[in-house]
Amino acid sequence: MRMLHSLRSFERRICRLSEFLAVTSGARRLRFRTGYTFLSEKGCAPQIPIFMIEFRNVKKSYPTGTVALKGVNLHIDDGEFVFIVGQSGAGKTTLMKLLLCEEKATSGTIIVGDTNVTRITNRKIPYYRRKLGVVFQDFRLLPNKTVYENVAFAMQVVGTPNKMIRRRVPAILNTVNLADKHNSFPNEISGGEQQRVALARALANNPSVIIADEPTGNIDPQMSLEIMNLLVKINKLGKTVIVVTHEQSLVDYYKQRVIMIGDGVVAEDHVGGMFE
Amino acid sequence: MRRYNPFYFVLESLKGLKRNGVMTFASVAVLLSCLVVMGGFALMVYNINFNLEKLDALNEIVVFTEYDASIEEIDELAGQIAALDNVESTSTKYKEQILADLKEENPDLYGDVTDEENPLSASITITYKSNEGVPELDFQLRQLSGVRKIRNDLNVATTIGNLKSGIMLVFIWFLVILFVVSIFIIINTIKLSVFSRRNEIGIMRYIGATGWFITLPFIFEGIIIGTVAALGGYFLIRGAYSYVIAKVVSSIQILSFIPMADLSGLLLLAFFGIGIATGVVGSSISLGKYLKK
Ligand SMILES: Nc1ncnc2c1ncn2[C@@H]1O[C@H](COP(=O)(O)OP(=O)(O)O)[C@@H](O)[C@H]1O
Ligand SMILES: [Mg+2]
Numbered sequence: 001m002r003m004l005h006s007l008r009s010f011e012r013r014i015c016r017l018s019e020f021l022a023v024t025s026g027a028r029r030l031r032f033r034t035g036y037t038f039l040s041e042k043g044c045a046p047q048i049p050i051f052m053i054e055f056r057n058v059k060k061s062y063p064t065g066t067v068a069l070k071g072v073n074l075h076i077d078d079g080e081f082v083f084i085v086g087q088s089g090a091g092k093t094t095l096m097k098l099l100l101c102e103e104k105a106t107s108g109t110i111i112v113g114d115t116n117v118t119r120i121t122n123r124k125i126p127y128y129r130r131k132l133g134v135v136f137q138d139f140r141l142l143p144n145k146t147v148y149e150n151v152a153f154a155m156q157v158v159g160t161p162n163k164m165i166r167r168r169v170p171a172i173l174n175t176v177n178l179a180d181k182h183n184s185f186p187n188e189i190s191g192g193e194q195q196r197v198a199l200a201r202a203l204a205n206n207p208s209v210i211i212a213d214e215p216t217g218n219i220d221p222q223m224s225l226e227i228m229n230l231l232v233k234i235n236k237l238g239k240t241v242i243v244v245t246h247e248q249s250l251v252d253y254y255k256q257r258v259i260m261i262g263d264g265v266v267a268e269d270h271v272g273g274m275f276e
Numbered sequence: 277m278r279r280y281n282p283f284y285f286v287l288e289s290l291k292g293l294k295r296n297g298v299m300t301f302a303s304v305a306v307l308l309s310c311l312v313v314m315g316g317f318a319l320m321v322y323n324i325n326f327n328l329e330k331l332d333a334l335n336e337i338v339v340f341t342e343y344d345a346s347i348e349e350i351d352e353l354a355g356q357i358a359a360l361d362n363v364e365s366t367s368t369k370y371k372e373q374i375l376a377d378l379k380e381e382n383p384d385l386y387g388d389v390t391d392e393e394n395p396l397s398a399s400i401t402i403t404y405k406s407n408e409g410v411p412e413l414d415f416q417l418r419q420l421s422g423v424r425k426i427r428n429d430l431n432v433a434t435t436i437g438n439l440k441s442g443i444m445l446v447f448i449w450f451l452v453i454l455f456v457v458s459i460f461i462i463i464n465t466i467k468l469s470v471f472s473r474r475n476e477i478g479i480m481r482y483i484g485a486t487g488w489f490i491t492l493p494f495i496f497e498g499i500i501i502g503t504v505a506a507l508g509g510y511f512l513i514r515g516a517y518s519y520v521i522a523k524v525v526s527s528i529q530i531l532s533f534i535p536m537a538d539l540s541g542l543l544l545l546a547f548f549g550i551g552i553a554t555g556v557v558g559s560s561i562s563l564g565k566y567l568k569k
Contacts, residue, residue, distance in 0.1 A: 100482065122487075130484035140479055156284065157485040205484065 051078040051113045051131075051208040051240055053099070058108035060094055068094040070264035071108070076242065078208075081235040083251045084244045086261035092244045095261065096213050099242075100132060101125050113208065130158055133202030133210045133239075137217040139194045141186040147173065147197050148182040154204040168204070176200045176230055192223025199230060209240040216247060228254065289496035292469045299465040303501045304508070306461045307554060310454040311509035311547050312516075317447050318546075319517060319539065324443065326534055328436055337410070339400040339417060340425040343371075350398045353422045360416055362409035363402055371396040397424060407434065455554065462501060462558025466494050470562065491563045498555030506551035510544050 055074035061067045068091040076082050084092050097103040098110060101117055110117040115128050141150050148169055155165045173179055176196040186194050195215055202210055212231065216224035228243075228250055235241040245251065251258055260268040293300045339357065341350050347370065354368045374396050378386045389395075404413055410428065417426055470477065480490050514536060521533050 126481075126484045126486045128484075129482060134482050140475070140482075142476055142479065153479075154483045156281075157480050157483050157489060159489075162281065201483070 052076070052111070053113075053209070053240070053242075054109075054111040055095075055098075056109040056111075058098065058110060059106045060091070060098060060103065061106050067264060069098075069105075072261070072264075072266055074259065074266060074269075076240060079235070079238055079240055081232065081241045081254075081256045082243070083254075083256055083258045084242060084261060085246060085248075085251060085258055086267070088246070090261045091264050092261050093213055096211055096242075096244060099211060100134060101128060130205050131208050133205070133207035135195065135198045135202050135210065135212040135215045137214040139186070139191075139198045139218070141194055141197055141201075143186050146183050146185055147178060147189070147200075150186070150197055151200045151204050154201045158205055160205075169200075172200045172203050175203065175233075177226075190223065191219040192226060195219055195223075195227050196230065199227070199234075203234065207239070209242065210234055211242050211244075213244045214246070215243065216245065216250065224250065285492045285496050288493035289500060292473065292493060292497050293500060295472055296465060296468050299468050300497075300501065303461050303465040304505050307458045307501060307505035307551060308509045308512070310458045311505055311551060312512050314451055314454060314550070315509060315513040315543060315547065316516070317450055319513070319543075321443055321447055322539070323531075323533055325440065327531055328440065336429075337402045337404065337413065337417070338427040339402065339423055340427070341398045341400070341422055342424050343395075343397045345398060345422055349422055350400070353420060354400050356420055357400055357402060357417065360413060362404045362406060362413045364405050365403050367401045368398065369401070370398045374399065407437075455550070458554045459558045459561070462498055462555060463562045465501070466497060466559040466562040469494060469497060491559075494563055495556060495559045498557075498559030499552055500555070502551030502553070502555030503548065506544075506547035509551075510540075510547050513543065514540065 053074070053076040055072045058069055058072045058074075059067070060069040072091075072095065084095065086092050094103065098105050099112065099117070101120060105118050108118065112128070113131065115124075115131075117128070120128055142153065145153060151169045151172060152165050155168065160168075170179070170182070173182065176199050178193065178196050178200065181189055181193060181197075186197065189197075195218075199210075199212075199215075202212075210231065215227055215231070219227070224247070231241050231243060232254065255272045257271045258268070259266055262268075339353075341353060345353075350368060350370065354366050357363060358366050371394050372391055375386065375389060375391065375394050379389070402413075404410060414426060414428055417423055477490055517536050517539075521536075524531060525533060
């Protein structure tokens with residue numbers, strides 16, 4: 001399985017290399033005409049960027065002096081499902097914040113798709129974030145908007161035409177099994193349902209990656225399973241899914257890749273659950 | 277191509293204004309008061325200047341000739357005066373003409389006076405080039421023969437000039453202070469509005485809203501506050517002005533007022549300009565950090 005990962009990533013690196021060469025040699029048009037045609041079967045369609053996520057020796061210290069990350073090296077491939085685990089205070093949330101560009105790395109490089117996150121300009125951050133869908137432990141829904149409006153809001157914010165919003169929101173709410181809750185307000189539905197609304201909102205702009213920081217932290221175990229099943233389903237639809245959690249039973253149950261953060265570095269990285 | 281719905285921004289800003297109703301009201305009230313005071317002051321200065329301009333007769337020196345001077349002598353004197361350094365122009369009035377003017381103005385008093393009995397002397401009115409040169413000019417005039425009397429109101433003229441610039445200075449300081457107060461109040465209103473929507477803003481940023489998309493509703497809030505204050509202030513000033521004119525004009529006839537119709541365009545423009553500028557500047561300052569990301 002590990003070998004398969006590296007093989008896939010190697011393939012993609014070649015893709016990127018050819019892309020790079022085509023650009024640097026000035027043959028922009030050629031790149032689209034020929035460069036991709038023979039590679040496209042391997043997933044290198046010109047309009048869809050390959051969403052590899054890479055952390056190279058990333059360090060983060062907060063102004064308070066806390067060193068949260070001491071040199072993280074990570075590679076997550078396009079379409080992977082990854083659990084990030086570790087004790088409280090290990091630096092998991094910091095890792096996600098760096099990914100979301102909410103905090104700047106002290107040193108090291110973070111590459112997401114075609115974006116060098118560590119070098120991104122403020123003006124480009126919003127456009128970069130549209131490629132990531134985020135789900136938080138505390139849902140962060142707008143209490144004065146209905147379920148439908150909360151999801152539609154995400155699309156309004158990025159300037160989606162109303163016609164498209166009206167078509168897309170019901171479909172997404174269907175995906176997360178909330179077709180019958182369109183007009184409910186967040187305080188009228190359960191925690192599990194609220195988190196599914198948050199998930200729908202994260203999906204609204206069709207991001208390439210879904211990031212969930214302790215998505216089941218505030219909901220009961222049975223509902224947790226439902227959220228996790230949805231995340232797996234979303235992953236099967238082709239999106240990279242990164243789930244931060246410290247619920248070992250969930251991690252073991254799904255048998256996916258697990259990255260353990262400990263003491264500010266990647267302590268373990270293997271496939272198939274924590275205790276295997 | 278993605279397009280944003282402009283109604284979204286207006287609607288959001290109206291919602292924000294409603295949510296912080298008290299502060300919104302306070303902002304509008306303060307800005308409106310500022311505009312009214314500014315406007316009232318401006319109108320006052322404007323009218324004082326308007327009335328002072330009529331007194332510009334003060335900016336001249338009048339030379340009276342001897343009573344028995346002949347027309348030739350008067351013309352010669354006028355020629356000598358015109359040749360002096362600080363003299364811009366002269367205009368001569370013979371005593372017959374002055375009498376005729378007086379008769380016309382006040383037939384009861386001067387109607388019977390004949391040219392033979394004319395008690396007046398000819399006058400030569402001088403407009404001069406610079407105020408500074410007036411004392412010297414005065415001295416030179418006294419040296420000329422045929423000059424009986426010199427009327428020189430320079431002191432009055434300079435006093436009025438000083439008064440004018442003094443009023444302007446006070447006015448400008450007033451404006452600056454009121455402008456700063458208005459901006460301060462608006463900054464606080466918008467800050468409050470931002471604070472009550474901080475969750476929404478946080479979510480918007482995670483979703484990938486651009487800085488201007490987040491801030492535009494708040495800028496609009498400033499614009500709406502400015503517009504409402506401008507309109508309210510304008511109508512208030514208008515009412516007050518016509519009231520004052522009606523009261524004062526009937527009691528003090530020597531004062532004249534610029535009619536409101538001549539001023540309303542300018543006033544409205546200035547109010548909208550200042551109101552909207554204050555709103556935009558105030559909200560931009562309170563949004564500084566959001567505009568960056
Ligand atoms: N904004 C912050 N300022 C200062 N220290 C922080 C901040 N956020 C997190 N930390 C510190 O960084 C370390 C890692 O925190 P975090 O990434 O939240 O861990 P986790 O999500 O794994 O529990 C902790 O010691 C925490 O106290
Ligand atoms: Mg955390």
